[in-house]
Amino acid sequence: MDDAEKQKLADKSLGEIIKDGFRLFIENYAKLILPLAFFHVLSVIIGVFALSDLAWQAAILRAKADSIISGYTGDPNQISQEEYDILTQSFLITILLNLIDYLIGAIFTVIAMCSVSSFIYKRYLGKPTEFKEEFKNAFNSKMIVVIVILGIGIPLGWTLFWIPGILIFVFFIFSIYTYNMEEVENPSKEARLISKGSFIKIIAVFLVTVIIIGAINFIYTLIMVSLWPVSSATLISWYNPSTRNYGMLILYELVYNVIQIMFAPLFICILTPLFASSKAQKDLGYPLKEKYASNQIRAKTSRQVEKNSAGRMFCPFCGHKILKPKKFCPSCGKSIEFK
Numbered sequence: 001m002d003d004a005e006k007q008k009l010a011d012k013s014l015g016e017i018i019k020d021g022f023r024l025f026i027e028n029y030a031k032l033i034l035p036l037a038f039f040h041v042l043s044v045i046i047g048v049f050a051l052s053d054l055a056w057q058a059a060i061l062r063a064k065a066d067s068i069i070s071g072y073t074g075d076p077n078q079i080s081q082e083e084y085d086i087l088t089q090s091f092l093i094t095i096l097l098n099l100i101d102y103l104i105g106a107i108f109t110v111i112a113m114c115s116v117s118s119f120i121y122k123r124y125l126g127k128p129t130e131f132k133e134e135f136k137n138a139f140n141s142k143m144i145v146v147i148v149i150l151g152i153g154i155p156l157g158w159t160l161f162w163i164p165g166i167l168i169f170v171f172f173i174f175s176i177y178t179y180n181m182e183e184v185e186n187p188s189k190e191a192r193l194i195s196k197g198s199f200i201k202i203i204a205v206f207l208v209t210v211i212i213i214g215a216i217n218f219i220y221t222l223i224m225v226s227l228w229p230v231s232s233a234t235l236i237s238w239y240n241p242s243t244r245n246y247g248m249l250i251l252y253e254l255v256y257n258v259i260q261i262m263f264a265p266l267f268i269c270i271l272t273p274l275f276a277s278s279k280a281q282k283d284l285g286y287p288l289k290e291k292y293a294s295n296q297i298r299a300k301t302s303r304q305v306e307k308n309s310a311g312r313m314f315c316p317f318c319g320h321k322i323l324k325p326k327k328f329c330p331s332c333g334k335s336i337e338f339k
Contacts, residue, residue: 009280014201017277018208021270024124029265031131032120036112036264043108044253047101048246056239058097061090099159107151110176113268114143117176120272142179142187149175149188169206170199174275176268198278205274209267217259224255 012020068083079087119134149172158165175191184190195202230252238245238252254261 003284006280006284009277010284012273012277014204017201017273018205018270020124020273021205021266024120024272025266025269028120028123028269032116032265032269033262035115035135037261039108039112039115040257040261040264041254043105044257045250046108047104048249048253050104051097051101052239052244052246052249053241054093054097054100056236056241058090058093059236059239061086061093065090095159099155102155102159103152106155107147110147110151111143112264113176114138114146114179116265117268117272118180120268121177121276124272124276138180140180145188146175146179170202171195173202173271174278177272177275194275194278194282197281198274201274201278202271205270206267209270213259213263213266216263220259221256228255 064086068079068087072078115135115138118138119129119131122129122134149168153168153172154165156165157163157168171192172188172195173191174194175187178184178190178194179187181187181190235252237243238249
């Protein structure tokens, strides 16, 4: 890719990036949906089998905790040590259940995005590429580092501290692309360098995806609740070891995850143009060039003031005539003292 093409990518606005992302989503949906849906379904199945016992224990403790809370009148001495222990256990086991569920989902999401990242990136750049070949090459030892950083780091950071999870996401989300680039020696460092200056855009791309999928999923859930109402008692009975029904649990999770599965390619399709644009900016040295250009403008303006001060002086910003040297222009108020 020559500098002219990089310049074109680097100059893309957020609106253009999102527009390109939707175009990628439409044009490549048929190829992307199969692997992304497969990993999503796999995460649901593994989650059901791995968390059913923990979910059952959480349901029992939650019922006891709700009973204690409903009878609480405001007197701290009313709650016994045993009841306090139940409330604490219910809270902790709920957090643990959500964390493990988040970890399973995040790990498989990262694997899914890594499996198609190289293909969709090359497609966006117009390079010749074969889906099967790129999919096969995506699975290598470097992927483990990406899984640890994004698949484990983000859930832990988000669940326990929030802000670290957001920072990990913003700094290292581009590692799903860089880890599979042969010319990159340190994928994590490269991802962080490329993301520099694109923090707001990364968050914006994420929010756009979440809002679109969330809005559609909200409508879909309202429809499904009326078509297939599942009471909490029925759901708990499916977790009960004596009446456990893995088939219904998996079906329930899949039915209520249909929208997430259908729109699984959306995020990486919008993220890819942003990565291409940010990488082009990094390759062109945008931060350095902007700093250099700013210094050049400042030096030029300073010389203009010095030249005019030999006779009469004019403000370099508004052109106002200044009879005596001053620090600020009496017309526009801007500083005309350059050091």
